[in-house]
Amino acid sequence: MPIYKYKVFDKDKKAQEGMIEANSKDYVGEILAGKGFSIVSILEVSSGKMKFNLDFLNRVKTKDVVVFSRQFSVLISANVSMVQALKILVDQTANVILKMAISEVADEVDAGSTLSEALGRRPNIFSNFYISVVRSGETSGKLDEVLSYLADEMEKDYDMMSKIKGAMIYPAFVLSSLIIVGIIMMIVVVPKLTAILTESGAELPMATKILIGTSGFMQKYWWLLIVAAVSVFAVLRWYIKRPQGKRQIDYIKLRLPIFGHLFQLIYLVRFTRSMNTLIVGGVTVDNSLKVAAEVVGNKIYQELIEETIKEVEDGNSISSVFINSKTIPKMVSQMLNIGEKTGKMDVILERITDFYGREISNMVANLMALMEPLIMVVMGVAVGIMVAAVILPMYSLATSF
Secondary structure (H helix, E strand, C coil): CCEEEEEEECCCCCEEEEEEECCCHHHHHHHHHHCCCEEEEEEEEECCCCHHHHHHHCCCCHHHHHHHHHHHHHHHHCCCCHHHHHHHHHHHCCCHHHHHHHHHHHHHHHCCCCHHHHHHCCCCCCCHHHHHHHHHHHHHCCHHHHHHHHHHHHHHHHHHHHHHHHHHHHHHHHHHHHHHHHHHHHHHHHHHHHHHHHHHCCCCCHHHHHHHHHHHHHHHCHHHHHHHHHHHHHHHHHHHHCHHHHHHHHHHHHHCCCHHHHHHHHHHHHHHHHHHHHHHCCCCHHHHHHHHHHHCCCHHHHHHHHHHHHHHHCCCCCHHHHCCCCCCCHHHHHHHHHHHHHCCHHHHHHHHHHHHHHHHHHHHHHHHHHHHHHHHHHHHHHHHHHHHHHHHHHHHHHHCC
């Protein structure tokens, strides 16, 4: 549906602005008139055509939410009313989807909803983690502090994930290019090079026979390879969406050589950072664990946290389950135990997050340094095998005359 931006005067003759999604301009006028507003203007912001593409281009990124949280915190701390602060941020926000969401949240808060309730109606933008922290800030009366701290922690998590994704771009690009070039070579170039070898009738090495056979198969049945690749991708997506499939994939991630340890550290930091943010925000330990179980993003860790929740509700220590787990370092469970005994769980969680956050950064840097020569070796071996399979038989054939 199209998105419209409106300007109106309320019953107290105060100017208000906002955005709304509706079928037509007339329908927007009916909605606003029904609320008792005097309409100044209604402008169409988005036509609603090519909605899929617009949503893709304007999806709300973590960075957008971080900037919104930080700006909102500054306005609240400056004693600007919540509704007024939200309406100011509508003009400050570039992302169309987030802009419309903030406008709707402002209207709902103005109508009597709490901020956490209004944000909770938009789970595709604001996570349960975000809403829980905001709710705690409303309860404690420290919404500005909580929002600022939340923005800081979200930014740290965003920077960590961006660094990891950035480190993977180079090897992914090189390997993808290598596969594409290899396919083109096998379908177009290799048949021309090996034509003279097959016509000579000479005995060919096994490597050359395999190369010719593979090339011939790919030439004739390239469509079958595409169908097979698409089918495997579709089946894999279907399997991952199933609970058992998701759990199996998450288990495999943790057992991968080299990368398995990196995934473990990522999930661990995500857990400790979210727990720290929630506890600092005033959320109870058991509720913090429930939210962290959703945030962590791995089924194995989620099950582990859910077991911990049961232990905590029964009056046991938060570290009672962690201490027997192979996926949680012993240092973490011991430090959590100390945090409970001293009553400084937030400080301990912050220390754990900083320590393993630095370890992730070092590990990513080492992987990048190792990846470049490893890719060169793989490329060299692949090119060497192909050259040996084509050039050596030609050399033997030439020397036989």
